[in-house]
Amino acid sequence: MPDVKHFDPDAVLETVVRLFWRQGVATTGIQDVVTATGLNRSSLYATFGGKQELYRAALRRYTDQRSRPAFRSLAQDQRGLRAVAEFFDGLIEARCAGEHARWGCLVVNAHAGAENGDPEVRALLDQHHQELRDAMLAALVTAEAQGQLAAGTDPGAAAELLALLAYGVNLRSRAGADAGSLHMTVTAALQSLSSRTVV
Amino acid sequence: MPDVKHFDPDAVLETVVRLFWRQGVATTGIQDVVTATGLNRSSLYATFGGKQELYRAALRRYTDQRSRPAFRSLAQDQRGLRAVAEFFDGLIEARCAGEHARWGCLVVNAHAGAENGDPEVRALLDQHHQELRDAMLAALVTAEAQGQLAAGTDPGAAAELLALLAYGVNLRSRAGADAGSLHMTVTAALQSLSSRTVV
DNA sequence: GCTATCTTGAAACGGTCATTCCAAGTTAGT
DNA sequence: ACTAACTTGGAATGACCGTTTCAAGATAGC
Incomplete structure (x- = not known):
């Protein structure tokens, strides 16, 4: 009986992700979203709710579609330290060149903003961190089994170290750090x- | 002949630093500054100019009064790796407890925002990064001279690594990471x- | 005490913010 | 074709944004 949506919510959300990712949440207005997506306020609010809910949805989509697949392939890569090296290679490439150059990482950027006061956002950040660390850990455990790790290296601590290093890479790349x-x-x-x- | 300022610009700027540091620039309005400092818009604009100039001044004050002294004492500390360890100890303590707990670092936060589009801000970020890396490097060169570094360790690359690690610590601490x-x-x-x- | 020069208070500026509302349009089932 | 259920366009909401303006107040040298 009802009318049906005249747009694809998933495509719209992807546009919103890129908007928040590039410009930041605080500096992106609803008007920007309306302009970029082409739909109007009524449809936007009816579909996603207000700006904060829209941001949460964007954050979820980003981790689902971008972070988690990368983490998964890192965790499943059986080559040990080589897998970690290639993870970082891909990260640096994506952060410094191409379509999203100098955008950093939406999740990392969220750490610095005021939006991390939202408990749901905070939970997403923590989950993202845990997943990144766990993927690093899986690769390091593999590396250890293959004798690639220096004696006395704790894979857990090393995984956390590499995770924090990834945060640093994401941050500095946004400010224009050199890929080399x-x-x-x-x-x-x-x-x-x-x-x-x-x- | 003229009237004289009825307030201390330095004290006002310190208040502004804390405002931007805690809440972020984008989410802090001029009204917040007026309320927190007690002075009014006329004096504010006459003394510091607009919001962007105020932010730049706050960033300069932050690096002058907080970052650079810490870097200096790291660079001058002759104990090698022990100096680096204590630098991080102090950093983590300041980020996770006390007055500024969970505020992160104003400079690190600036990387994620849209305000790094300002060339002057960008230059401040680069300068801050260089000073941090150089301080790390000085400590590592001392460590190397004392035989504390593993064979084949490049102090320059290691300094950069530790600098990026510091960024990670600052970021994650803002989202509530555990000090331990x-x-x-x-x-x-x-x-x-x-x-x-x-x- | 007068004056030149700056500071201060308070109101007002146009613009943009996120959000809401409602009439008009569209659809699927009857 | 009619209707119930939903979407859409577009205007309107009040609040807040950063910034400007200007009259009134304060100061130091004469």
């Missing part, structure tokens, strides 16, 4: 964790 | 850089 310098830094980190038999 | 976990991570990082003769 970031690559060098990651290489140094991995070398410091590795037994010197592999490099 | 951060300490553990820093310890793991330093251990991975150290020759196993010292711990």
Whole structure:
């Protein structure tokens, strides 16, 4: 009986993700969203609710579609430190060149804003961090089993270290950090964790 | 002949720093500044100019009064890796407890916002990064001279690594990261850089 | 005490913010 | 074709944004 939506909510949300990602939440107005998506306020509010709910939905979509797949392939990669190195290679490439260059990471950016006061947002940040750390841990456990880790290295602590390093890469890339310098830094980190038999 | 200011611009700026630091720039209105400082719009604009100039001044004050002194004492500390460890200890303590707990770092937060589009802000971020890296480097060169670094460790790359780690600590602490976990991570990082003769 | 020069208080500026409302339009089942 | 249920366009909401303006007040040198 009812009328049906004249747009694809998923495509709209993807547009919103990119808006918040590039410009930040606080500096992006509902008018920007209306202009970029082409739909009007009524449809926007009826579909997603207000701005904060829209931001939460964007954050969820970002982690679902971008973060988690990358974490999954890292966790499943059986090559140990090589897997970690390639994860960072892809990250740096995506952050410094191409369509999303200098956008950083939506989740990392969210840490710095005032929007992390929202408990639901905070929970998403924590979940994202845990998933990143766990993926690193899986790769490091594999590396350890293959004798790639330096003696006495705690995979758990090293996983947390690499996760924080990823935050740093995301942050600095947004301010224009040089890709070569970031690559060098990651290489140094991995070398410091590795037994010197592999490099 | 003229009248003289009825307030201390330096004290006002310190109040503004804390406002921007805690709440973020985008979410802090001029009205918030007026309320927090007690002075009115005329005096505010006559003394500091508009909001963007006020923010730039706050950033300069933050780096002058908070970042740079910490960097200086790190660079001058002759104990090598121990100096680095204490730098991070102080950082984590300041970020997770006390008056500024969960505020993160004003400069790190600035990376994520839209305000880094301002060339002058961008320059401040780059300068801050360089000073942090240089301080780390000085400590690491000292460590190397004392045989504290693992063979084959490049102090320059390691300095950059530790700088990025500091960004990660600042970011995650703002989202409520546990101090103990951060300490553990820093310890793991330093251990991975150290020759196993010292711990 | 007068004056030149600055500061201060308070109101007002146009613009943009997120959100709401409602009449008109569209659809699917009867 | 009629209707119930929903969507859409577009205007309107009041609140707040950063900034400007200007008359009144305060100060230091004469």
